[in-house]
Amino acid sequence: MNVYETAEDFLAALPPTGALMGLDLGTKTIGVAVSDGLRGVATPLETVKRKKFGVDAARLLDIAMDRTVTGVVLGLPRNMDGSEGPRCQSTRAFARNLSGLTDLPIGFWDERLSTVAAERALLEADTSRRRRAEVIDHVAAGYILQGVLDRARHIGAAQ
DSSP states (O other): OOEESSHHHHHHTSOSSOEEEEEEEOSSEEEEEEEOTTSOOEEEEEEEEOOOHHHHHHHHHHHHHHTTEEEEEEEEOOOTTSOOOHHHHHHHHHHHHHHTTOOSOEEEEEOTTHHHHHHHHHHHTTOOHHHHHHHHHHHHHHHHHHHHHHHHHHHHHHO
16 A cells, blocks of 8 residues: 555655645545645645545545645644544544555645644735635645645755
């Protein structure tokens, strides 16, 4: 199976370069962000309205193909004490199901504060409430993906 528990294992399974895709899974939407091929910067891309798993997965894999993505990171919504609840189980199930449709490595990133950080950034940018609601998910996906990119740089610098 191509699902990796730790950022280190996920990063080790990737080719040296190529875009990554970050996902912020919600119950109604999926925020999507992608990186550049050198994995320096995460860019929020779009919010996918959830329908059924097959439809959602097809859209995500279309984006992955269009952007020549080499790996997918899902935000893992742990509780503040680090424990895992039903939303984590749902995210893990999504990853398992997606892994059956693609050979791309799939990893997780602790997303505990990504939505809070995204909300703060949008407030600081003086974004209207309606616009925040439209973009919050893919901005949060950008924070998730940027966390992985920063971790990869840190690991690379330590070697």
